[in-house]
Amino acid sequence: MVMLLMLTVFDVSGAFVGITIGNDMSNLPSATDIVAILKANKIQHVRLIDADHQMLTALANTGIEVMVGVPNDQLLRVGQSRSTAADWINKNVAAYVPATNITYIAVGNEVLTNIPNAALVLVPALQFLQSALLAANLNTQVKISSPHSMDMISKAFPPSTATFNSTWSSIMSQYLQFLKNTGSSFMLNAQPYYGYVGGQGVFPLEYALFRSLSPNSQISDPNTNLFYTNMFDSMIDASYNAMQAMNFTGIPVLVTASGWPWRGGPNEKAATVDNALAYNTNLIRHVLNNSGTPSQPMNQSSTYIFELFNEDGRSGPVSEKNWGIMFPNATTVYSLSFEDVATTIPESPALRGMFCVANSSAPHSSLKHSLDWACGPGSANCSAIQPGQPCYESDNIVAVASYAFNDYYHRTQASGGTCSFNGTAMITSTDPSHGSCIFAGSTGANGGTSPGPVSPDSFASKSQSCWLTRLVAALLAILVM
Structure with missing residues (x-):
């Protein structure tokens, strides 16, 4: 076909x-x-x-x-x-x-x-x-x-x-x-x-x-x-x-x-x-x-x-x-940056060795819905599951969803984020990292917590990576149809 x-x-x-x-x-x-x-x-x-x-x-x-x-x-x-x-x-x-x-x-x-x-x-x-x-x-x-x-x-x-x-x-x-x-x-x-x-x-x-x-x-x-x-x-x-x-x-x-x-x-x-x-x-x-x-x-x-x-x-x-960010005398009403700032996941000793992964028994349509939320509204860093990146698996929605869920969980747990995703995710102590695909919470060679792949520093790189993330989402939509 x-x-x-x-x-x-x-x-x-x-x-x-x-x-x-x-x-x-x-x-x-x-x-x-x-x-x-x-x-x-x-x-x-x-x-x-x-x-x-x-x-x-x-x-x-x-x-x-x-x-x-x-x-x-x-x-x-x-x-x-x-x-x-x-x-x-x-x-x-x-x-x-x-x-x-x-x-x-x-x-x-x-x-x-x-x-x-x-x-x-x-x-x-x-x-x-x-x-x-x-x-x-x-x-x-x-x-x-x-x-x-x-x-x-x-x-x-x-x-x-x-x-x-x-x-x-x-x-x-x-x-x-x-x-x-x-x-x-x-x-x-x-x-x-x-x-x-x-x-x-x-x-x-x-x-x-x-x-x-x-x-x-x-x-x-x-x-x-x-x-x-x-x-x-x-x-x-x-x-x-x-x-x-x-x-x-x-x-x-x-x-x-x-x-x-x-x-x-x-x-x-x-x-x-x-x-x-x-x-x-x-x-x-x-x-x-x-x-x-x-x-x-x-x-x-x-x-x-x-x-x-x-x-x-x-x-x-x-x-x-009063919509301006400045007064006519060129003094600022409030400080505003016109540049995007990439963020990384801060180390969290409490979550070291704990991972939020996709429930393999969940329907693929539900996983797709939760994955879309994690990479979109949830603001997870999904750059590593783009084509050509270390965690990309075109035919394995459980794997890519696991990476996104885990990234979201490690970013937000300290401020109330959970590993739920409407029942499509669960906590495990089994490290899902493999090869060069390193999950947040994984212990590296130095015993520290790996933050996982981080956002590119340059805006040009980030521009390309973000639209590719959406391409992944579109492809995944086909996988679960």
């Missing part, structure tokens, strides 16, 4: 985390100061809400990838005149490349839900700008799309039944066809803060902040039985399913804004420094882990954090002015 594994993979080079820079503030730092901040924080991707010429000049020869924006107040002119669109490209893009590494144009922002009177010119604006890029021979380097909010999606949970608001069906069909034709991404402003606040207690705060939920309290899609440990992934999968409902597949999702406000008014209890720090820290870790989403494990969504500076000119409640 011949099996064909068909996987849509958009990018195996790894997702990135960038940041958004707005301009609705009373005292914006100079362009050179902003670029210095970007360099100091090793930020290599930036989204400009507009196409500020001073910023584009300051970003020249830095290597930083830049997304420029056509503001909403310019959209009508660009979408009604081919010559105006060409002029916009010439003045704001062609005049600065290649010195400034412009890679994307965001046309408007949440146009259909924020300025519905401009809805009919959105797709023409995209088409006119694309024609201008083609004329300037920049259509390969620079892609075009338009950011949408989650308000475009009706009933976003469960993700499997998500659809776009039928009011915009015709425009969305044209928009998605444009993305398909040009190889561009679906831009999504994914803000779990709004989802949490708007849910009025339906979803726990931990779910919105990427904080751990116990295996018994996971939120699942009843139609697919996929578990969702965070609202961010649920939003992305809702977008994929909404596109699929319109018969469009193979269009990657690019998250153009995601963050958390650090201060709010008296009735905005969730807008705190602690929550903002937790969300953005966990978001960065999640994106750079390249773990994909439950329904799209092979497809990672690069993300722009919203935002670099607080914008005191924004209208609305107090929280709307």
Whole structure:
């Protein structure tokens, strides 16, 4: 029997985390100061809400990838005149490349839900700008799309039944066809803060902040039985399913804004420094882990954090002015690292010689379910069970699940982690290590506890390893079918 594994993979080079820079503030730092901040924080991707010429000049020869924006107040002119669109490209893009590494144009922002009177010119604006890029021979380097909010999606949970608001069906069909034709991404402003606040207690705060939920309290899609440990992934999968409902597949999702406000008014209890720090820290870790989403494990969504500076000119409640990680005077609201940090398992003498392994009598489908949880939400280091690695066994789900279960157990036992996995795992004193496949808890030649294979130090290596982990999961899915 011949099996064909068909996987849509958009990018195996790894997702990135960038940041958004707005301009609705009373005292914006100079362009050179902003670029210095970007360099100091090793930020290599930036989204400009507009196409500020001073910023584009300051970003020249830095290597930083830049997304420029056509503001909403310019959209009508660009979408009604081919010559105006060409002029916009010439003045704001062609005049600065290649010195400034412009890679994307965001046309408007949440146009259909924020300025519905401009809805009919959105797709023409995209088409006119694309024609201008083609004329300037920049259509390969620079892609075009338009950011949408989650308000475009009706009933976003469960993700499997998500659809776009039928009011915009015709425009969305044209928009998605444009993305398909040009190889561009679906831009999504994914803000779990709004989802949490708007849910009025339906979803726990931990779910919105990427904080751990116990295996018994996971939120699942009843139609697919996929578990969702965070609202961010649920939003992305809702977008994929909404596109699929319109018969469009193979269009990657690019998250153009995601963050958390650090201060709010008296009735905005969730807008705190602690929550903002937790969300953005966990978001960065999640994106750079390249773990994909439950329904799209092979497809990672690069993300722009919203935002670099607080914008005191924004209208609305107090929280709307306080999404920034910095004040306009360049002092930090809270410290945030834009680099992923690999972790290893600390030595635990109490667990030395004890191993959490898969129960060989458990159904393979149950083992697969538990393995997915361990390598995904459980944050076990599953790099050693990837193809070509020492613990990889393509036809032995018990062996690979044992490695993942044991890694999870040794990482989390001190903070309450257990060796249960819904009855698919058990504790043993028999060391399952073999050859160069060393399990956490195994005693090495020096009598110390081996932490097992650790995460690669380099981001490039980790990017490759994480998507390969998902490939293993996909292959294992075939084994248990």
